[in-house]
Amino acid sequence: MPIPTKSFQNGRSTAVRIPAEFGIKPGEELLLSQDPDGTVRVARAKPFASFFAAVERMRAEGFDPATFEPLQITKWGPPREVDLERPQPRRKSK
């Protein structure tokens, strides 16, 4: 949902406040672009910056994700067959 904000003068530039909930850190590199309809977009210049920053912080705390046990991803098996022409057995209600 768009959040209303106002631009303001900062020296010779026009600036916009970005609420903290967007998680953009001071000094973080951003990319500005403008759509044909005038919509201004702000994107992070470094993809996955918060992910890689979290990894670096964890390593500094003594946790290296590379040494974590891999997640067990279990297979479910082949899709079950459903015969639409035969009535399925009814379950007995308790």
Place this chain on the structure above:
Amino acid sequence: MTYLLDSNIVSAAMLMDRAVTSKLAELEPGSAAISALTYAEIRYGLQRMASMPMSKSRQQEMAKREELFDRLMDHFDVLAWDREAAEAFAAERIACAADGEVVDVLDLLILAHAASTRRVLVTRDAALQRRNRKGPHRAAVISW
């Protein structure tokens, strides 16, 4: 180009697999997504691990692992599995059967999701890789 990342790729990213993280670092913002099915699979895996008895240090590791997944999810759209995906599932399943390929049901649901959203499926699953450009949608399947 837009991508749908399979569960094994998300899992590899969380282990800082170099082949995956180097690709992530090059991605255009918003170009990669995961299926809600993948989200469910990873969440289940995390909760199952967390439900097992463990030492305090392992509990801390689990908390870090959860946080890592959340930070990764800051950058991915999670796509709802919808009617178009269901239509693609039926067609892709018929094509698999015709080709004599047995594909795991969850993998087939994710392949259908990639096909219906016209995204390149990124996976390390050999059975899914064999479906590259096969089936009615000619969905691209690659590995990182």
